[in-house]
Amino acid sequence: MDIFVQILLNSLETGGIYALAALGIILIFRTSVTTNFAQGSISMFSAFLATIVLIRTGISPISAAIVGMLFALLIGVLVDYFVISRAQRVNPVSKQIITLGLIMIFLGLAPMLFGTDPLQFPRFVYGSYSFFGATISYNAIFNIVVGLALMGILFFALQKTKWGLSVRATASNDVVARMMGIPTAQVTRASWAIAAALGTLSALMLAPTNSVNLSMMDTVQVTALLACILGGFTSFYGAVIAAYLIGFASNLLSFYVSSIWSDSILYLLILTVILFKPTGIFGKKVIKKV
Structure with a gap:
């Protein structure tokens, strides 16, 4: 029982990191x-x-994380203003290729500005706590609580605020949203900014157990994309739930089956689900009338 509780607690932390990036x-x-x-x-x-x-x-790690998220908000705004908004007339595949180009830009800028050596980001809080025979660090508890609270606030904002209504309207049909007076360009810019901030928080949650280096987010990026596919790209909350499911399944398979083959088995299971539910677990099939 204590082992299962340990896996569950670890999965809540890792799943939260994936969920922030996926959202x-x-x-x-x-x-x-x-x-x-x-x-x-x-x-x-x-x-x-x-x-x-x-x-x-x-400054404290929490203050540094806030500063990093503020930087990320600015970067998201700049990326949308100078790159994405200039490519409104291109097709979606071309936009995806543009984001691949952004990878090369940031991978090139990082060693030029910060050097090639990995940096160490400390834990937000220190100490540990025993829970039903399992041990969890206070830093992990902090990550779990902050991640859940932040996602809860965002989901509340999406459902109950004017900004959330604008996001949902833009997501449904941006042309109609513009006709209704919604500033879709500003909504898109805010989405890029918030996405960058969420990703930065997930990176800083991961950093104490890894390090701040050029490849630190590679696994998180892939897993977050898998969570979006599994949960469904048409659902805001589907990707978050899927991210937690992937985190739990990965830890479970790694301990009870094989630490070497756990990822391969997990990808096979996800592929099986997608074969039977191409739109994802929570996704909906979009039907367009001609």
Whole structure:
């Protein structure tokens, strides 16, 4: 029982990291009609910025994370203003290729500005707690609580605020949304900014157990995309639930089956689900009338 509880607690932390990144991808997909493959590289770049600020100023890790997220908000706005908004007339595939180009830009800028050596970002809080025979660090509890709280706030905003209505209207039909007076360009820009901030937080949650380096978000990016596919690109909450399911399944397979083959088995299971439910678990089939 204690082993299962340990796996569950670890899965809540890792699933939260995947869920934050996946929610950012979904926000951009629904408002910009493109899959942002650069989510991980933008997050990595902002994590470097936050770590440099922490090292040079000596502020607390929480303050550095806030600074990093503010930097990420600015980066998201700049990316949308100078790149994505200029490509409104291109098809969705071309937009995806543009985001692949953004990966190369941020992967090139990071070592030029911050060096090639990995940096260490400390835990937000220290200490550990025993729970039903399992041990969980206070940092993991902090990550779980902050991740769930932030996603809860975003889902509340999407459902209950004017901004959320604008996002949902833009996601449903941007042309009609513009005709109704909704500033879809600003909605899209805000989505890019929020997505960058969410990705940066997930990167800084991951950093203490890894390090801040160029490839730190590679696995998170792939897993977040898988969560979007499994949950369904037409659902805001589907990707988040799928991210937690993937985190739990990955840890479960790694412990009880094989740590070597766990990823392969997990990908096979996801592929099986997609074969029977191509739109994802929570996705809906979009029918267009001609």
